[in-house]
Amino acid sequence: MSVDNSILSVDDVSVHFTDSSGFLGLFGERQTVRAVDGISLDIGENDVVTLIGESGCGKSTLGKTIIGAQEPTHGSITYRGQDIWEAKNGRDPDIPFSEIRRSLQIIHQDPGSALNPNQRILTSLMLPLKKWNPNLGEEERRKRIYALLERVGLTPAEDFVERFPHQLSGGEKQRVVLVRSLLLNPDVILADEAISALDVSLRVEMMDLMLELQDLFNTSYVFISHDLSNARYIAEKSGGRIAVMYLGRIVEVGPIEQVIGDPQHPYTQALKWATPNLYEGEGDDGLPIRKIDIPDPTNRPSGCHFHPRCPKAREVCETNDPGAFEDGSGRAARCFRADDTHEYWDSPSIVDD
Numbered sequence: 001m002s003v004d005n006s007i008l009s010v011d012d013v014s015v016h017f018t019d020s021s022g023f024l025g026l027f028g029e030r031q032t033v034r035a036v037d038g039i040s041l042d043i044g045e046n047d048v049v050t051l052i053g054e055s056g057c058g059k060s061t062l063g064k065t066i067i068g069a070q071e072p073t074h075g076s077i078t079y080r081g082q083d084i085w086e087a088k089n090g091r092d093p094d095i096p097f098s099e100i101r102r103s104l105q106i107i108h109q110d111p112g113s114a115l116n117p118n119q120r121i122l123t124s125l126m127l128p129l130k131k132w133n134p135n136l137g138e139e140e141r142r143k144r145i146y147a148l149l150e151r152v153g154l155t156p157a158e159d160f161v162e163r164f165p166h167q168l169s170g171g172e173k174q175r176v177v178l179v180r181s182l183l184l185n186p187d188v189i190l191a192d193e194a195i196s197a198l199d200v201s202l203r204v205e206m207m208d209l210m211l212e213l214q215d216l217f218n219t220s221y222v223f224i225s226h227d228l229s230n231a232r233y234i235a236e237k238s239g240g241r242i243a244v245m246y247l248g249r250i251v252e253v254g255p256i257e258q259v260i261g262d263p264q265h266p267y268t269q270a271l272k273w274a275t276p277n278l279y280e281g282e283g284d285d286g287l288p289i290r291k292i293d294i295p296d297p298t299n300r301p302s303g304c305h306f307h308p309r310c311p312k313a314r315e316v317c318e319t320n321d322p323g324a325f326e327d328g329s330g331r332a333a334r335c336f337r338a339d340d341t342h343e344y345w346d347s348p349s350i351v352d353d
């Protein structure tokens with residue numbers, strides 16, 4: 001899906017891992033996991049996109065690919081028109097890879113692992129600022145760090161900068177990591193389950209803080225979450241998009257009013273059904289999923305990959321792979337049901353009553 005003013009363009013990107021470990025590997029068989037499979041997505045200025053889906057659907061791999069930390073096996077990622085991997089491989093880029101690296105930052109679930117346990121917070125924040133902004137004097141650097149720490153509520157900053165990571169709570173560490181990313185003035189921050197490890201009471205506070213700072217820094221975010229309530233909160237507050245992933249693909253993407261308010265893809269409907277505070281008062285049409293088990297990612301079902309679990313599957317879904325249908329509202333869904341005139345509607349159901 002394309003946007004105006006795009007910073008990052010993901011164009012038909014796949015990431016396939018070939019694995020010869022495991023049982024079949026003993027017999028020399030190599031299996032391919034299609035962690036990301038033919039995804040196109042643009043990230044614009046001041047944009048927010050939240051990737052949601054079950055464990056193993058490819059959210060982290062797509063996120064890492066978007067920020068240039070994972071090389072795609074197919075397709076391209078461009079940053080302001082510059083192919084990231086051509087820049088990384090030094091093919092005379094218009095934008096050097098170091099500049100791309102600075103512009104695309106990541107915040108992980110575990111802030112502890114992102115901070116050197118032997119360094120005081122001041123050193124952890126000073127070093128990257130010095131590396132990326134060598135013309136900035138020590139006093140100016142210190143001023144920026146203090147101002148940002150105060151802005152995220154780590155006050156008094158003079159006290160926090162003298163501490164080591166083990167002297168901070170999880171929420172405080174995550175704020176320090178956020179400050180460290182923002183000091184580099186990035187265009188895009190990938191927040192990979194960045195709030196999942198925080199106490200529930202702190203999650204909303206952290207999401208609010210990140211979105212407030214977005215306005216100040218003109219930063220775009222790609223949030224990764226397995227929790228549809230959090231994804232809804234972020235998308236609602238930011239006016240951003242939600243992208244629902246299933247077995248390496250985006251099966252539905254668009255604004256919150258469409259994707260959560262009126263989901264088109266049966267998988268999005270199942271996710272919504274499984275999130276009680278989103279489903280309240282919507283009646284009970286029965287279980288919106290036929291099988292709980294996630295299919296083997298090395299051996300995906302034919303046709304629509306969701307068809308064995310889909311309560312609305314018809315014969316055509318077993319053989320034909322749906323493309324993305326756009327409905328003119330900014331939403332696209334990979335389901336034949338999104339097309340009123342599709343042969344799906346005349347195809348016999350494969351679901352037992």
Ligand SMILES: Nc1ncnc2c1ncn2[C@@H]1O[C@H](COP(=O)(O)OP(=O)(O)OP(=O)(O)O)[C@@H](O)[C@H]1O
Nearest residue numbers: 017019033035054055056057058059060061062297
């Ligand atoms: N380096 C790798 N080598 C082989 N397979 C991998 C590798 N990284 C990821 N995978 C596989 O790719 C698929 C997608 O993994 P990924 O971590 O992107 O999913 P996810 O949606 O982020 O899951 P989770 O929410 O559990 O973190 C999984 O089947 C995973 O086992």
